[in-house]
Every structure is written in C-alpha cells, then in structure tokens.
Amino acid sequence: MKDPAASAAESPLDLHALSRAALVTALAIALPPVFHVVKLGSVLLPMYLPILAGAFFLPPRYAALAGATAPLVSAALTGMPPFYPPVAFWMLGELAAAGAVVALADRRFHARPVVSVVAGLVAARAVQAVLVFASAALMDLPPRVLTIATFVASWPGMILAVVAVPVAVALLRRERP
Numbered sequence: 001m002k003d004p005a006a007s008a009a010e011s012p013l014d015l016h017a018l019s020r021a022a023l024v025t026a027l028a029i030a031l032p033p034v035f036h037v038v039k040l041g042s043v044l045l046p047m048y049l050p051i052l053a054g055a056f057f058l059p060p061r062y063a064a065l066a067g068a069t070a071p072l073v074s075a076a077l078t079g080m081p082p083f084y085p086p087v088a089f090w091m092l093g094e095l096a097a098a099g100a101v102v103a104l105a106d107r108r109f110h111a112r113p114v115v116s117v118v119a120g121l122v123a124a125r126a127v128q129a130v131l132v133f134a135s136a137a138l139m140d141l142p143p144r145v146l147t148i149a150t151f152v153a154s155w156p157g158m159i160l161a162v163v164a165v166p167v168a169v170a171l172l173r174r175e176r177p
Contacts, residue, residue, distance in 0.1 A: 014059065021062040021069075024054030028070035028095075029077065036080060045157025047071060047081075048124070051095045052117055052165045053172070055102035063103040067095030085139065090131045090150075098124035113166035121158050125151060 027050035035046040047070055055063035071081055071091035081087035102120035105111040111119065129147050136143040 017059050017062040020058055021066040024050050024066040025070045029074045032080060043156050044160055045154055048161055051099050052102055052120055052161055053168050055099040056106050056169045058103055060100045060103040063099030064096040067099035068092045070095060086135055090128055093127040093131050094124040097127040113169045114162060117162055117165045
C-alpha cells in the first residue's frame, strides 16, 4: 500500500499552494480599484504588489498562475486592465513572469527579497516590452513610442514595489509560526 504522505507529495496539485495562490489573486484583484479611485492605478502598479509579495510564499508555477489569472479576472469583473488595447494580456505575461521569477529567486537561489523583487520586475518589463512592441505593430501604433511610454509611466510603481514588497515580506515572515 502506498504511503498517503508520499502520494500527496507526488501529486501535481498542491491544494495548500493553490489556496494561497487564490488568496494572492484575490488581493491582486481587490487592491487596484482603491488606487484607481485616486487615479494612481497605472502609475503605482497596484496589481503587482500582491503578486510580487505572494510569490515569496508560493512555488513558482503557482506564483505564475496567480500572476496570469489576476489581470484576466479583474478585466472581466471591472474592465481594468482593459482587454483592448490588450493591457490585460500584456499584464498576464508580465505578472506571470514576475511571480515565477520572484519565487524562483527566493526558493532556488535564496536571493535577498530586494534582489528577488528587482529580478521579477526586470523579467516583467522584458515580457512587457516584447508584448507591447509586437501588439503595437499589429494595432498600427508606433511600437517604440508605446513600449517606451509604458515603461516610463511605470517607474513610480517599480520603485514602490522595490521598497514596499521586501518590507511586507519581512513582516509576514516574522508573523509566521
């Protein structure tokens, strides 16, 4: 007879990680409307904050799943980020990459939280640049201008993430039993 603990470890579905990913996704959906009320949503990247912080407590594939799911569900429920222009799809790629890279940097390489966050942001911005550049050309918009504009507009949010997420992670890790 097989050991139940061993079969749980071999299971492709980790229910604890899935429930944490669902919580992270819910926070990533709930936080942006607060920022949009004061017109700071696209500048301070509020959907990034729960995804980046949550990635420290999730395996990489679940962090990527939370990052990919949040913008699509948010777009369907609130219209933000919009499906057209395809910001929701850009963010799907960005946040999935950010979550996976932060989780990998933290779990596999034991990087300091600020290094993990910076690595996640670099990955997200690289994915964003590719997606924006490609889709801008398809929408008959100037790809370089749009790619640079989206990158420049997000600097305050990236700075906020580099400062706030490591602090939040340190506080959350201190509270864990």
